[in-house]
Amino acid sequence: MKTLKFGRYDYAAFLAFFVYSSGTVVLPLALVAIATDLGFPLEDGGMTAGGALHLLRTVAIVGAMLLCGFIAGRAGKRRTMGAALLLLAAGLTLCAIAPAYALLLPALLLAGAGEGVIEGLATPFVHDLHPEEPGRYINFTHAFWSVGIVVTVLAGGAMLAAGISWRVVMLAVAITALLAAFFLLLPARAGKGYPEHPEPLHWRIVAGQARAIMRMPRFWLFFAAMFLAGGGEFCLTYWSASYIQVNLGASVLAGGAGLACFAGGMVLGRSGWAVVIAQHHLRRLVLFSALAGTAVTLLLPQVENPLWFLVLLFAAGICTAPFWPSIQSHCTKRLPAADNTMLLIMLSCAGIPGCGFFTWLMGFIANHYGLRSAFYLVPACYMSIAAIMAFDRLKTPRV
Numbered sequence: 001m002k003t004l005k006f007g008r009y010d011y012a013a014f015l016a017f018f019v020y021s022s023g024t025v026v027l028p029l030a031l032v033a034i035a036t037d038l039g040f041p042l043e044d045g046g047m048t049a050g051g052a053l054h055l056l057r058t059v060a061i062v063g064a065m066l067l068c069g070f071i072a073g074r075a076g077k078r079r080t081m082g083a084a085l086l087l088l089a090a091g092l093t094l095c096a097i098a099p100a101y102a103l104l105l106p107a108l109l110l111a112g113a114g115e116g117v118i119e120g121l122a123t124p125f126v127h128d129l130h131p132e133e134p135g136r137y138i139n140f141t142h143a144f145w146s147v148g149i150v151v152t153v154l155a156g157g158a159m160l161a162a163g164i165s166w167r168v169v170m171l172a173v174a175i176t177a178l179l180a181a182f183f184l185l186l187p188a189r190a191g192k193g194y195p196e197h198p199e200p201l202h203w204r205i206v207a208g209q210a211r212a213i214m215r216m217p218r219f220w221l222f223f224a225a226m227f228l229a230g231g232g233e234f235c236l237t238y239w240s241a242s243y244i245q246v247n248l249g250a251s252v253l254a255g256g257a258g259l260a261c262f263a264g265g266m267v268l269g270r271s272g273w274a275v276v277i278a279q280h281h282l283r284r285l286v287l288f289s290a291l292a293g294t295a296v297t298l299l300l301p302q303v304e305n306p307l308w309f310l311v312l313l314f315a316a317g318i319c320t321a322p323f324w325p326s327i328q329s330h331c332t333k334r335l336p337a338a339d340n341t342m343l344l345i346m347l348s349c350a351g352i353p354g355c356g357f358f359t360w361l362m363g364f365i366a367n368h369y370g371l372r373s374a375f376y377l378v379p380a381c382y383m384s385i386a387a388i389m390a391f392d393r394l395k396t397p398r399v
Contacts, residue, residue: 002133004140004274009078012183013126014144016081019180020118021148022173023088023111025263027053028238029156029256030166032245037166038101049101052363056105057112058356062349064116069345071117073206077125077341078184081118085181088114092174096167114177119348123328124341135282135329140274142325146317149237149263157256209339213346216338218392222331223350225286225388229323230351231358232293232381236262236320238359240313243371250306261310265317273322282330283389285322290386293319294379301375316378323385324351334392 072080091111098104130137156169241255296315303309328347332340365374
């Protein structure tokens with residue numbers, strides 16, 4: 001198996017994923033402090049309002065993803081992603097100065113628009129750099145999503161524990177987004193440019209690519225898998241810190257450590273599988289990871305000791321790691337007639353709504369039955385992913 005080789009645009013993609021995840025995770029990390037500061041404390045019925053923050057941001061993310069294929073078809077992926085990082089920085093800056101819950105929402109919508117473009121284009125951005133072995137490079141690049149979570153929750157958790165305002169933490173992430181935009185928008189050296197499409201694509205061509213994909217029955221199978229993968233992953237990302245603080249009675253620093261453990265497991269899983277996994281084994285990887293993840297996450301609501309909860313979160317991160325990048329990459333091989341960029345964007349349009357819907361649903365269930373009971377949504381998602389991948393295996397005995 002060939003050694004992974006990276007260039008300038010690989011490193012730019014690493015940083016884009018890092019900043020994207022930092023901007024996403026800073027909200028759940030500081031959610032307890034934000035809720036107290038802006039008047040919707042979680043322990044007094046504010047969990048639905050907390051979950052709604054991400055659900056509404058999801059609307060902007062999905063809207064941006066639906067449009068980013070058309071924009072990139074005209075302006076190119078590199079410049080479109082750079083502009084999206086500028087938009088993300090602007091939204092986070094407005095979040096940092098928002099004086100009330102009602103004003104936090106439009107700022108999150110702006111940040112969500114930038115995140116949607118990054119989510120939609122980052123994976124095809126890497127795919128076009130390495131069309132011969134996209135699965136390995138996509139898994140490795142996605143690991144930087146988790147690296148961003150680890151760094152943000154450890155540094156941000158320490159800042160919050162030290163009494164530094166959540167507004168300062170959010171502003172620091174906005175500044176980092178500006179740095180990422182600079183590296184993407186920096187002019188390329190002669191002969192070292194990103195491999196963009198040779199000519200701008202008319203919107204009718206892009207729309208035709210989307211229609212062709214939607215007519216493929218197998219696409220909807222992977223669409224469902226991505227919806228569930230996004231839900232399971234982000235339920236753990238969004239609610240784990242609050243669970244550790246509210247249900248286990250631990251500190252905000254312990255909540256940040258929980259997110260770091262989950263993200264650390266994902267870093268290990270994605271970078272490790274990127275080194276050793278072959279493209280034709282991706283389906284098997286997702287299937288067995290989903291089964292293992294079901295077993296691990298069934299134990300989470302039963303644990304009372306914060307230390308054991310952190311250990312299980314780390315194991316859950318390892319199991320969760322391959323879902324998003326491997327389902328996407330495997331689907332490109334199962335649907336060779338589809339345009340890869342549009343296919344990967346449309347799959348992300350399933351994963352992101354899954355994040356928002358299940359995050360809101362978990363908060364809704366928590367308000368009625370407790371956050372402990374709501375955690376059983378995660379193994380339900382993982383078992384459903386395993387069933388989908390097993391069905392795909394039965395329909396195609398050979399890859």
